Amino acid sequence: MSTTFTKSMARNIFYGGSVFFFLLFIALTVDTTHALPKRDNSQNITPEVARGKKIWETNNCIGCHTLLGEGAYFAPELGNVYKRRGGDNGGAEFIKGWIKAQPTGIPGRRQMPNFHLTDQELDDVVAFLKYVSEINTEKWPPNIEG
Amino acid sequence: MQYKSQAVAKPYFIAAIGLFIGQIVFGLVMGLQYVVGDFLFPAIPFNIARMVHTNLLIVWLLFGFMGSAYYLIPEETENELYSPKLAIITFWIFLVAGALTVVGYLFVPYSTLAEWTGNNILATMGREFLEQPLITKVGIVIVALSFLFNICMTLLKGRKTSISLVLVLGLVGLAVFFLFSFYNPTNLVLDKYYWWWVVHLWVEGVWELILGAILAFVLIKVTGVDREVIEKWLYVIVTMTLITGILGTGHHYYWIGAPEYWQWWGSVFSALEPIPFFMMTIFAFNMVNRRRREHPNKAAVLWALGTGVLAFLGAGVWGFLHTLAPVNYYTHGTQMTASHGHLAFYGAYVCVVITMISYAMPILRGRAANSNKAQVVEMWSFWLMSVSIVFITLFLTAAGIVQVWLQRYSDAPMAFMAVQDKAAIFYWMREGAGVIFLIGLLTYVASFFIKGETKAAA
Amino acid sequence: MTAEAKNQHEGLPGDFAIWIFILAEMLAFGVLFVAYAFARAHDVALFNASQETLNRTSGAINTLVLITSSYFVARGVDAIKRDLSRDCAWWLGATWLLGAVFIAIKSAEFHEKFSAGITLSTNSFYMFYLALTFFHFMHVLMGMIILAVVIVKARRGGYGSRDHAGVETAASFWHMVDLLWIILFPLIYVIR
Amino acid sequence: MNANFPTLIWLALVALTLTTYAIGASDMTGSGAMLTVLFIALVKGQMVANYFMGLRHVAPGWRLLILGWFLIVGGLIALAYKLT
Numbered sequence: 117m118s119t120t121f122t123k124s125m126a127r128n129i130f131y132g133g134s135v136f137f138f139l140l141f142i143a144l145t146v147d148t149t150h151a152l153p154k155r156d157n158s159q160n161i162t163p164e165v166a167r168g169k170k171i172w173e174t175n176n177c178i179g180c181h182t183l184l185g186e187g188a189y190f191a192p193e194l195g196n197v198y199k200r201r202g203g204d205n206g207g208a209e210f211i212k213g214w215i216k217a218q219p220t221g222i223p224g225r226r227q228m229p230n231f232h233l234t235d236q237e238l239d240d241v242v243a244f245l246k247y248v249s250e251i252n253t254e255k256w257p258p259n260i261e262g
Numbered sequence: 263m264q265y266k267s268q269a270v271a272k273p274y275f276i277a278a279i280g281l282f283i284g285q286i287v288f289g290l291v292m293g294l295q296y297v298v299g300d301f302l303f304p305a306i307p308f309n310i311a312r313m314v315h316t317n318l319l320i321v322w323l324l325f326g327f328m329g330s331a332y333y334l335i336p337e338e339t340e341n342e343l344y345s346p347k348l349a350i351i352t353f354w355i356f357l358v359a360g361a362l363t364v365v366g367y368l369f370v371p372y373s374t375l376a377e378w379t380g381n382n383i384l385a386t387m388g389r390e391f392l393e394q395p396l397i398t399k400v401g402i403v404i405v406a407l408s409f410l411f412n413i414c415m416t417l418l419k420g421r422k423t424s425i426s427l428v429l430v431l432g433l434v435g436l437a438v439f440f441l442f443s444f445y446n447p448t449n450l451v452l453d454k455y456y457w458w459w460v461v462h463l464w465v466e467g468v469w470e471l472i473l474g475a476i477l478a479f480v481l482i483k484v485t486g487v488d489r490e491v492i493e494k495w496l497y498v499i500v501t502m503t504l505i506t507g508i509l510g511t512g513h514h515y516y517w518i519g520a521p522e523y524w525q526w527w528g529s530v531f532s533a534l535e536p537i538p539f540f541m542m543t544i545f546a547f548n549m550v551n552r553r554r555r556e557h558p559n560k561a562a563v564l565w566a567l568g569t570g571v572l573a574f575l576g577a578g579v580w581g582f583l584h585t586l587a588p589v590n591y592y593t594h595g596t597q598m599t600a601s602h603g604h605l606a607f608y609g610a611y612v613c614v615v616i617t618m619i620s621y622a623m624p625i626l627r628g629r630a631a632n633s634n635k636a637q638v639v640e641m642w643s644f645w646l647m648s649v650s651i652v653f654i655t656l657f658l659t660a661a662g663i664v665q666v667w668l669q670r671y672s673d674a675p676m677a678f679m680a681v682q683d684k685a686a687i688f689y690w691m692r693e694g695a696g697v698i699f700l701i702g703l704l705t706y707v708a709s710f711f712i713k714g715e716t717k718a719a720a
Numbered sequence: 721m722t723a724e725a726k727n728q729h730e731g732l733p734g735d736f737a738i739w740i741f742i743l744a745e746m747l748a749f750g751v752l753f754v755a756y757a758f759a760r761a762h763d764v765a766l767f768n769a770s771q772e773t774l775n776r777t778s779g780a781i782n783t784l785v786l787i788t789s790s791y792f793v794a795r796g797v798d799a800i801k802r803d804l805s806r807d808c809a810w811w812l813g814a815t816w817l818l819g820a821v822f823i824a825i826k827s828a829e830f831h832e833k834f835s836a837g838i839t840l841s842t843n844s845f846y847m848f849y850l851a852l853t854f855f856h857f858m859h860v861l862m863g864m865i866i867l868a869v870v871i872v873k874a875r876r877g878g879y880g881s882r883d884h885a886g887v888e889t890a891a892s893f894w895h896m897v898d899l900l901w902i903i904l905f906p907l908i909y910v911i912r
Numbered sequence: 913m914n915a916n917f918p919t920l921i922w923l924a925l926v927a928l929t930l931t932t933y934a935i936g937a938s939d940m941t942g943s944g945a946m947l948t949v950l951f952i953a954l955v956k957g958q959m960v961a962n963y964f965m966g967l968r969h970v971a972p973g974w975r976l977l978i979l980g981w982f983l984i985v986g987g988l989i990a991l992a993y994k995l996t
Contacts, residue, residue: 119731119734119735119736120731120736120885121736122737122885123497125885126494126497126735126737127424130500130501130504132866133504133505134505136505137504140508140509140858141509144840147521147840148515151840151841152449152451156449156451157519158449158451161448166448172388173385173388174381174388175372176309176310176313176388177309178388178390179307180308180309183450184517186595187595188308188309189596190308191308191678192679193595219304225299225300226679227299227307229303229307251450251451251519252519254516254517254522256517256591257517257594257595258675259670259675261669261670261676261677261678497737498740502740502744505741521840521841522841523840523847526755526848526851530751530755537744730966730970731970733965733966733967733970739974757991757993758992761995776933776936777933780930783929787922787956790964791964793964794964798918888966891965895960895964899960899961902953903953905932906936906949906950906953907989910933910936911946911949911989911993
């Protein structure tokens with residue numbers, strides 16, 4: 117007799133297989149949730165960082181930049197910009213200076229709008245970018261250029 | 263058209279193509295901004311154009327999916343749609359909400375838009391693809407609920423076929439996973455972890471169910487092959503989709519702070535993700551070769567086969583190029599990702615929606631297929647768009663390789679902007695291909711207005 | 721690829737759909753086995769050291785349990801081919817029980833490891849050990865669900881010598897679970 | 913195939929498993945032990961596939977597929993161990 121191949125069996129395997137792998141995905145999610153606190157730098161989340169994230173979102177920075185490699189590819193990766201621009205000695209000043217100095221107005225060059233951030237908001241954005249730069253991303257990006 | 267209420271699909275298809283044109287226009291604006299940095303600055307900065315481009319893509323595909331569902335569910339369940347009126351109301355709510363959102367993006371500074379639209383109550387804005395204001399997100403949920411209610415009530419009353427079952431599973435999955443867009447924790451790693459539940463589990467999960475169901479429906483109609491065979495293979499393909507795609511989410515968890523084991527799980531299962539696309543291509547060609555009738559709508563058959571091939575190429579091959587962790591370590595966040603994105607979205611989802619539109623539109627207008635002259639123009643549009651998107655993908659892959667070579671892989675990495683200047687030649691060529699794509703799209707629209715002798719209605 | 725795989729010999733036992741699933745699972749496990757081997761090549765000392773902490777005896781017992789259960793399910797298929805529906809249900813029941821024994825032994829092993837604070841993130845060896853055995857563990861559970869459905873139907877005489885595709889489908893899946901463990905046991909517990 | 917042929921197969925499998933266990937328990941290391949254990953796994957796999965799974969009287973293509981899987985996976989594992 118030749119092999120049977122019924123739609124009902126295909127349907128049962130569809131239900132069984134998807135539920136099976138979704139449960140597996142949930143199991144891995146649970147394990148990830150337990151393992152995260154040791155590596156996601158969440159202990160350094162301060163109110164400044166929270167405000168900084170809100171400023172990052174409400175000005176749609178992800179529309180041009182990438183953060184940990186995810187976002188738009190028009191402007192540099194900012195996940196490690198704090199370290200790239202000097203870290204604890206000079207990183208903050210560089211970033212704040214850069215944001216205030218925009219747009220450069222050089223013809224033909226990519227332009228970043230000026231978001232008219234107050235000094236407190238600038239400190240918050242720097243706090244957020246510092247927090248992001250200390251997340252354990254398995255040594256990504258490959259180098260400081262990001 | 264067997265059921266009057268299938269006519270509800272027509273406005274959805276028209277709106278879909280209209281928004282598609284808008285998406286491409288803004289794509290061209292961005293393509294130029296890549297090489298002429300201050301083009302349209304400060305009126306339309308790059309990030310605004312990008313939001314409009316990506317949001318229009320998703321909205322017009324959703325219009326396409328809903329139109330396809332409104333067309334095929336009555337025919338599959340063999341009874342009239344539960345409430346055509348509700349479908350039209352939903353259509354206008356969704357269109358107005360979408361239009362208002364785009365107008366808001368273009369004419370209101372994003373931070374002000376956030377102030378006005380309740381982002382302080384629940385902050386959900388400012389994340390890629392999910393930039394919509396809170397009220398728009400709530401609007402999308404309302405539209406989705408009324409749509410699903412309408413479809414499910416029709417399904418409950420009528421014949422339950424595997425195609426309508428898989429389609430509705432995909433649509434319900436789409437609605438459920440969209441709810442994760444309301445979850446935006448301060449912890450960036452958690453934010454990104456569940457952000458991928460919206461994005462990945464959409465396009466590499468439930469959307470593939472919708473893709474499979476629509477393709478299977480069109481293939482039954484144009485090839486006349488026995489429904490039992492087609493639905494059997496549909497189940498096998500969507501099974502492979504979910505068993506590889508669900509754990510395949512891991513290939514987004516390499517570098518965002520999640521534990522290291524995701525590099526193994528994500529790589530292994532996402533490496534298997536091209537299999538369902540390969541099976542879909544074999545399935546499409548096999549069904550067309552074993553067709554038992556010569557359907558007059560040759561263009562729709564071409565689109566269906568194109569869907570299989572280009573989905574496998576874009577989502578399968580180009581996805582596999584940079585899915586393995588050791589490779590992704592260098593290509594993550596470069597133009598390589600953008601090249602995969604373009605061909606995958608076009609090959610899998612744009613093509614299947616246009617396949618459905620090409621199949622259904624003539625019938626909605628009272629004839630089995632457009633005239634041969636119109637179909638020739640439509641086939642020209644298929645080749646113009648498909649070839650130009652492949653070239654866009656090739657040029658972005660080249661730019662990605664330049665970027666990886668100079669900025670990521672070398673011992674003396676160059677700064678981001680310097681590398682972008684080095685890749686400018688490819689961005690210019692990509693823009694050229696983009697213009698040809700727009701020409702192809704306009705050709706597609708023109709094909710609907712070309713007269714000529716037509717076959718009788720199916 | 722014709723839907724009915726016409727070949728001069730007998731067709732594949734059970735439903736062709738399960739065979740697509742079996743081949744996909746074997747592909748996934750095969751890739752994971754090879755990944756384990758090459759990951760070990762990078763850090764042999766760590767793998768050997770961590771491997772010592774495994775309970776090789778319980779692994780061996782589990783191998784015997786699965787092989788015996790594979791034998792029982794083969795006898796079950798043999799029985800249904802001779803219209804012995806009740807015997808088939810009995811053999812499959814025995815298979816199911818051995819599956820439960822495997823689950824019990826494996827759960828004890830997992831419990832011992834978890835209470836020792838070992839998780840997927842402890843080190844590369846434990847990641848592979850826990851991931852592979854848990855992935856296989858879930859397959860045993862799934863096999864037991866499929867078997868349970870078939871047992872219930874077999875006890876009601878739902879299968880006969882002419883129509884027993886369901887029994888062969890469940891049997892093929894169960895044999896796959898055994899096949900995977902036949903590689904997994906030596907790879908993870910023995911070879912060093 | 914008389915009634916207790918599967919039983920013979922089963923006993924052989926048990927014996928092979930105990931052999932693998934014995935190798936593991938002993939402190940035999942190095943490629944000799946590894947190749948032996950892998951070979952045993954291959955033999956056990958073929959026995960289960962051909963006799964228990966019933967692939968013996970199925971089209972040769974499927975049997976070659978299963979054998980091929982064992983050879984490729986076993987071969988790559990052996991290769992990986994050779995590299996160390």
